[in-house]
Amino acid sequence: MRNIFIWTVIAAILFALPNLLSFSQQEVLVFLTINILVVASYRLLTLTGEWSLGHVVIMGVGAYASAMLTKSSGLYVPLGIVMGGVVAGLTALALSYPLFRMKGFYFLIGSFAAGEIIRLLWKRFREPFGGTKGIKGIDPMPDFSVGFYDFDFFEPTSYFYFSAIVVAICLWILWRIEKSPIGLTFQAVHWQDKLAQASGVNLRAYRTLAFVIASGFAGIAGALLAHYIGTINPNSFDVEVMVFVLTWAIVGGTSTFYGPILGCVVLTILNEVVLRELGLEQTRPLIYGLILILSILFMPNGLESIVQKFTRQKERRSLRPEEAK
Amino acid sequence: MTSLLEVKDLTMRFGGLTAVDTLNFKVEKGTIHGLIGPNGAGKTTTFNMISGFYTPSAGEVLLRGENIAGLPMHEVARRGVVRTFQHSTLFAELTVLENALVGTHMPFRPNLFAAIFGWDKDARNGAEARAREALTFFGLADVGHEHAGDLSHGHQRALGMAVAYASHPDIVLLDEPFTGMNPEETKHMMGLMKQLCSDGITILLVEHDMQAIMGLCDNITCMSFGKFLAEGGPAEIRNHPAVIEAYLGGARHVA
Ligand SMILES: Nc1ncnc2c1ncn2[C@@H]1O[C@H](COP(=O)(O)OP(=O)(O)OP(=O)(O)O)[C@@H](O)[C@H]1O
Ligand SMILES: [Mg+2]
Numbered sequence: 001m002r003n004i005f006i007w008t009v010i011a012a013i014l015f016a017l018p019n020l021l022s023f024s025q026q027e028v029l030v031f032l033t034i035n036i037l038v039v040a041s042y043r044l045l046t047l048t049g050e051w052s053l054g055h056v057v058i059m060g061v062g063a064y065a066s067a068m069l070t071k072s073s074g075l076y077v078p079l080g081i082v083m084g085g086v087v088a089g090l091t092a093l094a095l096s097y098p099l100f101r102m103k104g105f106y107f108l109i110g111s112f113a114a115g116e117i118i119r120l121l122w123k124r125f126r127e128p129f130g131g132t133k134g135i136k137g138i139d140p141m142p143d144f145s146v147g148f149y150d151f152d153f154f155e156p157t158s159y160f161y162f163s164a165i166v167v168a169i170c171l172w173i174l175w176r177i178e179k180s181p182i183g184l185t186f187q188a189v190h191w192q193d194k195l196a197q198a199s200g201v202n203l204r205a206y207r208t209l210a211f212v213i214a215s216g217f218a219g220i221a222g223a224l225l226a227h228y229i230g231t232i233n234p235n236s237f238d239v240e241v242m243v244f245v246l247t248w249a250i251v252g253g254t255s256t257f258y259g260p261i262l263g264c265v266v267l268t269i270l271n272e273v274v275l276r277e278l279g280l281e282q283t284r285p286l287i288y289g290l291i292l293i294l295s296i297l298f299m300p301n302g303l304e305s306i307v308q309k310f311t312r313q314k315e316r317r318s319l320r321p322e323e324a325k
Numbered sequence: 326m327t328s329l330l331e332v333k334d335l336t337m338r339f340g341g342l343t344a345v346d347t348l349n350f351k352v353e354k355g356t357i358h359g360l361i362g363p364n365g366a367g368k369t370t371t372f373n374m375i376s377g378f379y380t381p382s383a384g385e386v387l388l389r390g391e392n393i394a395g396l397p398m399h400e401v402a403r404r405g406v407v408r409t410f411q412h413s414t415l416f417a418e419l420t421v422l423e424n425a426l427v428g429t430h431m432p433f434r435p436n437l438f439a440a441i442f443g444w445d446k447d448a449r450n451g452a453e454a455r456a457r458e459a460l461t462f463f464g465l466a467d468v469g470h471e472h473a474g475d476l477s478h479g480h481q482r483a484l485g486m487a488v489a490y491a492s493h494p495d496i497v498l499l500d501e502p503f504t505g506m507n508p509e510e511t512k513h514m515m516g517l518m519k520q521l522c523s524d525g526i527t528i529l530l531v532e533h534d535m536q537a538i539m540g541l542c543d544n545i546t547c548m549s550f551g552k553f554l555a556e557g558g559p560a561e562i563r564n565h566p567a568v569i570e571a572y573l574g575g576a577r578h579v580a
Contacts (some may be wrong), residue, residue: 173441176440176441176442176443177437177440177441180435180440180441180445181426181430181433181435181440181445181448181449181452182435182437182440184419184423184426184427185427185430185435187416187418187419187423188416188419188427188430191416191417191418191419192414192415192416192417194378194398194410194414195410195414195415195416195427195488196427196430197397197398197399197402198376198398198399198402198407198408198409198410198489199402199407199427199428199430199431199488199489199492200399200402200403200407200430200431200492201399201427201430202397202399203399209437
């Protein structure tokens with residue numbers, strides 16, 4: 001009952017939120033919503049202990065796939081977005097064969113190389129990927145009405161509502177997976193792969209599963225992005241964006257579900273409110289690098305550790321009366 | 326009749342070193358079989374080959390007559406051979422209950438779609454019941470919510486066995502389960518092992534605690550420097566000149 005109430009309040013706030021923002025802030029809100037799905041899906045992969053540098057490129061695979069499918073075959077955009085996720089997941093499945101011969105640091109480097117190869121293919125082949133110029137004039141989301149609300153996708157507000165619903169569904173699925181025996185097995189693979197395997201866990205299969213699921217949701221995020229901005233090119237998914245994703249995840253912390261999301265939200269707000277106001281937009285990579293180093297040095301457990309401190313204190317306080325009995 | 330487990334001419338070479346050299350022994354179903362030998366004799370290496378952690382350089386591992394040598398560890402486990410590790414190898418960051426739940430992976434195989442939509446309530450309840458049963462059996466029911474890394478050494482060894490037990494094994498390979506336990510804990514654990522055995526679980530045991538080995542085992546294989554040395558019941562092994570020589574010789578080596 002209490003949960004339903006909390007979620008209703010959150011939904012109401014999210015519904016009202018765009019009306020309090022300027023046009024450009026509304027656009028940022030759409031990007032933030034999409035980026036939340038990018039970091040949250042990234043966390044699923046990190047559950048198995050593997051860190052990829054190819055996540056953003058895989059997101060791009062989803063973007064390209066959905067853009068191309070809707071353009072060439074006139075596929076309905078929402079279906080194109082789903083297909084973006086499917087193609088990204090299948091790409092990850094294919095990549096898993098070479099990549100999961102490696103672990104840890106080697107996987108990290110391997111995933112980076114694989115991502116760069118995909119980007120090279122986009123650049124090299126003007127047919128069908130559009131070369132360095134990428135794909136322009138991607139079909140926008142077609143307008144529709146649900147009775148009480150008319151989705152007009154010329155407005156960022158409408159696209160925000162649409163993407164928020166898609167992202168919420170994806171987050172729910174990611175959350176269900178993490179809290180399930182599958183999620184526990186991912187963690188087992190991370191912390192003691194030998195013991196997990198001795199318990200009958202097929203390590204390779206579970207690493208691949210996490211990689212494919214994470215990539216599938218990254219692909220959906222990429223497709224959401226493509227149909228919003230209308231044009232994508234290989235540089236939309238370069239390593240600079242990957243560094244942002246890593247920074248959100250590390251600054252937020254990856255030991256909880258909400259950690260990376262928190263990092264993404266806080267740094268985006270910081271970026272918009274502070275950097276843009278000060279006219280320091282251009283130095284964003286530099287400042288992100290600095291934040292990354294400082295947070296590793298002074299906040300190794302991420303922003304989530306600060307939240308946990310407060311919630312634990314509250315728990316302890318609420319426990320005390322019982323102890324007194 | 327075929328034995329439950331048999332190793333045939335099992336050999337493991339690391340570069341120039343032959344850690345296990347044409348080793349042969351059989352483990353009969355429903356028995357507790359000891360594998361002993363001085364430090365560095367090759368006991369853990371033998372376990373690693375049986376459990377699929379290493380691929381033997383030569384020789385066979387026959388499980389109910391089927392050669393399982395070289396299969397990946399999870400495939401060996403799925404055939405009913407589950408091992409523990411010499412050093413407390415646990416999921417230290419997870420709770421005790423979660424550790425045991427990982428142990429139920431084989432009897433209650435997770436399913437992605439069922440997990441997302443919540444259609445796996447029965448499996449989850451079954452897994453939890455099995456995990457709690459394993460913890461209760463090994464006296465860990467009260468510490469289920471603690472992190473495995475925070476347990477005492479003796480409790481950690483017990484949890485390692487509980488994780489293995491939770492998976493319904495046919496045969497467990499226990500590598501020095503009594504290290505870090507005080508005499509009382511050891512005695513208690515010996516009782517539990519006898520109970521496991523009478524429940525039909527076959528045990529292959531590596532242990533340096535001779536009292537425990539002699540008190541538990543139906544059959545003992547002794548090896549030294551990778552080679553088979555002697556085999557027999559506790560009384561035979563205790564008085565076997567080659568065994569005494571190996572242990573004393575080992576001691577002289579150390580001195
Ligand atoms: N991975 C490896 N690479 C190289 N040599 C190894 C490896 N594993 C074991 N050895 C060597 O093989 C020999 C047997 O080691 P093993 O660990 O099997 O002995 P053990 O009987 O289990 O000894 P302990 O009673 O001390 O546990 C030792 O000389 C050891 O140094
Ligand atoms: Mg050993």
